[in-house]
Amino acid sequence: MNAIISAPELASELTGENPPVVLDVRWQLSVAKAAGEPPFDGRAEYAAGHVPGAVFVDLDRELASEPGTNGRHPLPDVTGFGAAMRRAGVTSTRGVVVYDGGQGWAAARAWWLLRWTGHPDVRVLDGGLPFWEGPLSTDRPAPAEGDFQPAPGAVGLLDADGAAGLARSGVLFDARAGARYRGEVEPIDPVGGHIPGAVSAPTDDNVAEDGRFLSPEALRQRFTALGAGNGTRVGVYCGSGVSGAHEVLALAVAGIPAALYVGSWSEWSRDPSRPVAVGPDPQ
Structure with missing residues (x-):
């Protein structure tokens, strides 16, 4: 099953006999805003226009x-997550398509959680809402209650010790910007740097200039050059398990399975007993 879907493909499937459930997960990282700039409100953007039939999902509260x-975006309570997905109409037998405002991080977080909890058919809209060519709706759909029952463990999950071990025994990708990996800047977390042994692999390099994913071949070449492939175990972390999910998605597009360290740097950096590496080398 493909991990991503194009906008034309989604439009076609929505008119078919068994259309997918569509989830809108528009979200932005909460960082310092310029004076007077209002905070991002995904619900307001959803209300102003969304893919017809899409149901809004709140990353901070439901994902x-x-x-x-345990970090800025720890795993949700599995029972609560399952209830939120059922309210959105998610079933075990119907495909799910997730989109966000274009960055792809939030959609990938929903994709990963659904995959981790056992849903067999989840895809991300490549490029997000900016590539949707059909009409937008302001209706608030009320889907029938779904029957999805989460069963965690279907894909790889790392804790802090597992991430540290994988950095020595396999390859652990750091999906944050290079400057944060090197410890030159740290706008959010208490300490700059990276997990010793981790390899810098910024999420931004997974996509083309228009925001859509590189081809599977290009992604495979990228990750292979960074040490993945040939049966090597692969893990990913980021700041708080959101952009890292996008990297896991990119690896899936490339045909490379990877585990996600959900706590990521926001968990690791809060424990003074854990080592921190700085500079361009994994160390």
Whole structure:
């Protein structure tokens, strides 16, 4: 099953006999805003126009639990996540397509969670809403209750110790920007740098200038050059398990399975006992 879907393909499937459930997960990382600039509100953007039939999903409230020592976006309570997906109409036998405002991170987080909890058919709209060519709707759909029952463990999940071990025994990709990996800047977390042994692989390099994914062949070449492939175990982390999900998605497009360290740097950097590497080399 493909991990991504194009806008024309989605439009065609929505007119078919068994259209997918569509989830709108528009979200942006909460960082310092310029004075007077209002915070991003995904619900307001959804209300202003969305793919017809799409149901809004709140990343911070439904795809994560409260921030704390486990990071800024820890795993959600599985029972609550399952209930949120059923409210959105997700079933075990109907495909799901997820999109966001174009960056792809939030959609990938929903994709990963559904895959991790056992849904067999989940895809991300390549390029997000900017590539949707059909009409937008302001209706608030009320889908029939779904029957999806999450069964965690269907794809790889890492904790902090597992990530540290994989950085030594396999390959652990750091999906953040290079400057954060090197420890030159750290706008969010308490300490700059990276997990010792991790390889810098910024998420931005997974996509072309228009925001859509590179071809499977190009992605495979990229990740192979960075140490993946040939049976090597692969893991990914980022700041808080959101952009890292996008990297896991890119690896899936390339045909390379990978585990996600959900706590990521926001968890790792809050534990003073864990080592921190700085500079351009994995160390």
